[in-house]
Amino acid sequence: MSIEIKLSRSNRTYRPDELLQGNIITKLPSSISHRGIQLTINGSVNLQVRGGSAGLIESLYGVLKPIRIVKKSIEVQPSGKISAGTTQIPFSMILKNQGEEHKFYETFHGANISIQYLLNVDVVRGYLHKSLSATVEFIIESDLASLPEKPVSPEMVFFYITQDTQRHSLxxxxxxxxxxxxxxxxxxxxxxxxxxxxxxxxxxxxPIYSIDIHLLRIESIMVGEKIATETSIIQTTQAQSFFMLRNLSYIT
Structure with missing residues (x-):
């Protein structure tokens, strides 16, 4: 026997003011009795360690507890039976009710920090039978109200690099x-x-033979009055791979 959650959107992306909808799909060799089908949303900010050398943030692992963003449960069905074969049980759940003050942060999976939202279903079967459970992650985007009415105009920042701005040996x-x-x-x-x-x-x-552009992720945690910050590389792109003469300009 198996159970799964299938959300109404293939990309599993929602905003806090939208309904979380989908189906609970069960596949059973024979009908079963249950004491209720419950859906639970869990959202939290977690500190995680993916291995490697210990850094400032990793040293805090085990000290900082997960920060709960939201926990909400609804009963999809009361006690009853589920027939043999494949059964689809529709559900609809409000992520954020009007007037609620707690804030939904966007989903984020970093090297050390994650903001994750999980939807869990439990089919409670009593003491003599193991409950049927399934979990699926869904993605939260910003509130519509917090988005600008018009596209944000690009902000260009000027920079320069010389031998005097480098901290490593040349x-x-x-x-x-x-x-x-x-x-x-x-x-x-x-x-x-x-x-x-x-x-x-x-x-x-x-002579310059190649130029690499690194996209970095910066993660910070405030502990008391101090801020622990770590940087990791997300992507490296080679902007130019051929021999370049001096005083050459190009667009990236």
């Missing part, structure tokens, strides 16, 4: 001859939109 030729790279990048955009910018190599004492 080649002797770069230290003596120097180099300068300037550019600008859009710092405000949707996750579904590309990250765009402009990079100009103004001068370099040595």
């Amino acid at each position: 080649l002797t030729e770069l230290k003596s001859g120097g180099f300068k790279i300037s550019g600008r990048i859009c710092t405000q955009c949707l996750l579904s939109d590309p990250l765009v910018g402009e990079l100009t190599v103004e001068a370099s004492a040595v």
Whole structure:
């Protein structure tokens, strides 16, 4: 026998002011009696350790307890029976009622921190039989009310890179001859939109063979009056892979 939850949306993405709808699907060799079918939503912020060298955030694992965002339960069916074969039991659940003050944060799966929302179903069968259970994760996006009415205009930030801005060791030729790279990048955009910018190599004492762009994730936890922060790489893109002459400008 098996049980699963199938949500109405294939991408399992919802906003807090929307209904969470779907079907509970059971596949049974014979009919069973139960003492009720219950659905429970659990949302929490968790600290997690994925292995590797211990960092500032990982050192707090086991000290910080999960922060509950929401926990809500409804009874889909009272005591009764479920027939043999495949049965679909529809459900509809309100994520956030009007007037509720608690805030839904967007789903996030980071290297050390996760914000997760789970929907669990339990078919209670009494003391002599094991309950049937299933869990599925659904994704929370921002409230419609918190979104801007119009697309946010891109905010461009200018930057420059020279031998004096680097903290790591450099080649002797770069230290003596120097180099300068300037550019600008859009710092405000949707996750579904590309990250765009402009990079100009103004001068370099040595030939440049490739340029890599790293997209980093920064995670922070406030503990008392201190903030523990760790950075991890999400994606690396090679912007240029051929021999580049000095004073060459290009768009990334």
